[in-house]
Amino acid sequence: MSNPILKVENLHVNFNTYAGTVQAIRDVSFDLNEGETLAIVGESGSGKSVTTKTLMGLNAKNAVIPDNSRLIFKDKNLLELKEEEWQHVRGNEIAMIFQDPMTSLDPTMKIGHQIAEPLVKHRGMKEKEALARALELMKGVGIPDAEEHINDYPHQWSGGMRQRAVIAIALAADPEILIADEPTTALDVTIQAQILNLMKELQKESNSSIIFITHDLGVVAGMANRVAVMYAGKIVEYGTVDEIFFNPQHPYTWGLLNSMPTTDTEEGSLQAIPGTPPDLLEPPVGDAFAARNQYALAIDSREEPPFFKVSETHYAATWLLDERAPKVTPPRQILNRWAHWQELQGQEA
Structure with a gap:
C-alpha cells in the first residue's frame, strides 16, 4: 500500500458568513494509498465532514478555497474541475456513504431504482439490466430476500437495512475511493459491527481505498490502516493505527x-x-x-x-x-x- 491514489496538499476551506469568515479547514495535507483505509478522527466541529465534502465537490456556495490548495487524483486537481466534470467523478470514481441513510435516500423512489441509478448514469446500462445488477448488489450487502424488497421504499426498512442500501448505491459504479462519513453513528452496536465487517469484506473484494470519518476511536481500531487526528480544522497527529x-x-x-x-x-x-x-x-x-x-x-x-x-x-x-x-x-x-x-x-x- 505504497502508491497514493489521492494527495491532499495545503487544503484550506473558508466559509464567508454574516458574522465573518469561518476558517473551517486550515492547511490540511495527507495522502491515501491504494487499497488502504485512512481514518480521520476528532470531535464534532473539527473539520472532518468539511474535508470529505470538499473531496466530493459538495461544499456550500459560500465556501472559498485558495488557489494553493490541491486535491490530486489521477494527476488532476479536483479543485479545478467544473461541475459537469464533477458529475463524472462523483459517484463514479469517488463515492460517499453519508451519515444518515434516511436523509440520503429519496423517500419517493423505490430502493432498487436508487441503487440502479448510478449504473444508468455512469455505466450507460438500460433500466432492466441496471435493476438486475441492483438486485445482485442488494444480496452482496446482505439484504435478505432481496427479490421481495427491491420495490420497497426507504420508510419500509430499518436503519441498518437502509445503511446497507446506501452502501450498495455507493458501490454500484465500482469507485476507486469510498468516503464513509460516520456511517454507523445512527445504528445500534450489533448492526454497527455488521456494517463495519461488510465494508471490510467489500474492500478486500474490490481493493478500493476508504476514507473513514468518525469520532469513535473504537471503530477505528478495527477498520483503519492509518489515522489522522483532527482538531480545530487541522491535523495534529498522523500515523499507523x-x-x-x-x-x-x-x-x-x-x-x-x-x-x-x-x-x-x-x-x-x-x-x-x-x-x-x-x-x-x-x-x-x-x-x-x-x-x-x-x-x-x-x-x-x-x-x-x-x-x-x-x-x-x-x-x-x-x-x-x-x-x-x-x-x-x-x-x-x-x-x-x-x-x-x-x-x-x-x-x-
Missing part, C-alpha cells in the same frame, strides 16, 4: 484515548477533555488546543507547533516533542499504552 493507539504523542490524542473505554478500563477512570473547541471565526494564536491542554507550554500560546517526526510514518504537531521542551508525565493510561508499544517493538525486533 498501532502508532496512534499505543504510541500517541499529542495531548489531544491522549484525551481522545482516555475518554474511550477498553477492557482494561477501571471503574470511574474515563476522563472527558475539558472545555470546548475554539471559535474558528477567530482561531487562537499558537496551538489551538492550548486552552484545553493541561500540559501546555508558554510557547503554545504564542506560536503554532510544526509537525515533529516520531517515525517514518508518525508525525505530531506538539511542542512537547521539541528537544528543548521539559519532560511531562502523561496520564497513567497513556503510560500503559507506551509500555505496550515497547513490548510490540521488542517482539518485532
